[in-house]
Amino acid sequence: MNDEQPVVKGHMVVTNDVITYIGEAEPPQHLLEQNVEHINGAKQAFMPGLVNTHGHTPMTLLRGFSDDQNLQVWLSEKMWPMEAKYTAEDTKNGAALAQVEMLLSGTTTFVDMYDRMELVAEITEYSGMRGMLTRGVIGLCSEEEQKQKLQNAISFARDWNGKADGRISTMLAPHAPYTCPPAYIEQFVQAARDYNLPLHTHMSESIAEVEQNVKDYGARPVEHLDRLGFFSCPTLLAHAVHLTDEEIALLAARDVAISHNPISNLKLASGVARLPQLLKAGMRVSLGTDGPASNNNLDLFEEIRFAALLHKGVSYDPTVIPASEALKLGTIYGARSLWKDEQIGSLEAGKKADFIALNIDQAHFYPMTDIVSHLVYSASGKDVLHVWIDGKQLVRNRECLLLDEEKIKFEAEASFKRMISQ
Known part of the structure; x- marks a missing residue:
């Protein structure tokens, strides 16, 4: 979706850290190089981070x-x-x-x-x-x-x-x-x-x-x-x-x-x-x-x-x-x-590739009436499947790819126990 009108079904192309195409029509062929990664977004909602x-x-x-x-x-x-x-x-x-x-x-x-x-x-x-x-x-x-x-x-x-x-x-x-x-x-x-x-x-x-x-x-x-x-x-x-x-x-x-x-x-x-x-x-x-x-x-x-x-x-x-x-x-x-709306905040060609994908193949997203309504009144952060920032995937299937979640939780708990014991 972009700032004005959501693209209900369509395509988005990311080149390096920038969105180079978004729309309902097939993307231009010159943007689809042979080594490009293709992501099937069926039953997912993609939106700005x-x-x-x-x-x-x-x-x-x-x-x-x-x-x-x-x-x-x-x-x-x-x-x-x-x-x-x-x-x-x-x-x-x-x-x-x-x-x-x-x-x-x-x-x-x-x-x-x-x-x-x-x-x-x-x-x-x-x-x-x-x-x-x-x-x-x-x-x-x-x-x-x-x-x-x-x-x-x-x-x-x-x-x-x-x-x-x-x-x-x-x-x-x-x-x-x-x-x-x-x-x-x-x-x-x-x-x-x-x-x-x-x-x-x-x-x-x-x-x-x-x-x-x-x-x-x-x-x-x-x-x-x-x-x-x-x-x-x-x-x-x-x-x-x-x-x-x-x-x-x-x-x-x-x-x-x-x-x-x-x-x-x-x-x-x-x-x-x-x-x-x-x-x-x-x-x-x-x-x-x-x-x-x-x-x-x-x-x-x-x-x-x-x-x-x-x-x-x-x-x-x-x-x-x-x-x-x-x-x-x-x-x-x-x-x-944050004075950054020319860079981020919506999915538009020329902006940074900061976007997320939600799993909408869940009971609380059905029937598929109005995706904006569902994102506001039905969704939660727990529905987020994938996250990209600067075109790099940081969360895949609800797993952080760079941060060690288990280690971080353990260390945070240890910090609190130390402080509370003082």
Whole structure:
């Protein structure tokens, strides 16, 4: 399927890492060389790889460790103390586990914000995934430590941007307005300008966060960040749950991208983002799982379905997010939110060969009425059979070809047991 109209039955040709033909008619003969590999896609649905625009992959190690808490308690009393125990090996093990999970559920591109991001990048380079990576920085520390963290974030972004044959790109990421003082955020803005990098941050995730921002700085987070020049750079915001009409208009005017994380926001009782209004304003909006400790999985098919269902429920309007729009949120809209829609996000000639195949010869896909409806309302990541990124097959018959799933699961379990015993 492409951005506008799905090809129900047809052919696709991939040459090296690029799609060179897609259509219902037989492909041109000059594209069909004798040594080409032919794949029979009968009873499978081929679609663009999914794009997860916000997450913290090493937090797979904390999946199920603390549930049913409000955001600030969950962070300050549960997550941060456990994360302080992370070693480099733990970070690596958690990130590897996440990449196995994402690949097996059809995600081909992901955004990651965390510490020790060079380790995540090394795994990404090896796994074949496409990642937009950023060293997340919490600025509640001394000026000397702030300086060190900022330099570390810049060094990572400069060293890894464009690496892994272009599959890795980078951003700068002050964690949030409530964890980074204004002057520190301004330093990130200046660095983003200096090195021509996008910015990523959490914003307006909870009512308490918004109220605290007003108390501390005399402005809601949108106005606060705008005053600091944050939106003068290409910006991806995570969550943006609590926005006024005026804030949506300002963010749209600044061409800010938003990662909508419906399941994490529901689990933490943070609220429901105003997705229909964001789309109506013409904004770049996409889907993210958030970290696996607040979701608790990385199956983007679930986010796609929730995006369609949740907003129907809260608006009392069954037409508000149709299936086709929900599917775009997880594919082409995700690519647009990462400024990569000319490369990925849809199956079109000239784009990168990032695509997945689902087994639709299963009871929950019958009868074969509307494939887009089935992909949104019936499918899950467990239906993914095969995955290709840059034209290279990384998953075959639900088996990762480059990552050792059994070894990674064993090492992740060992990391958690070590941390919990301390």
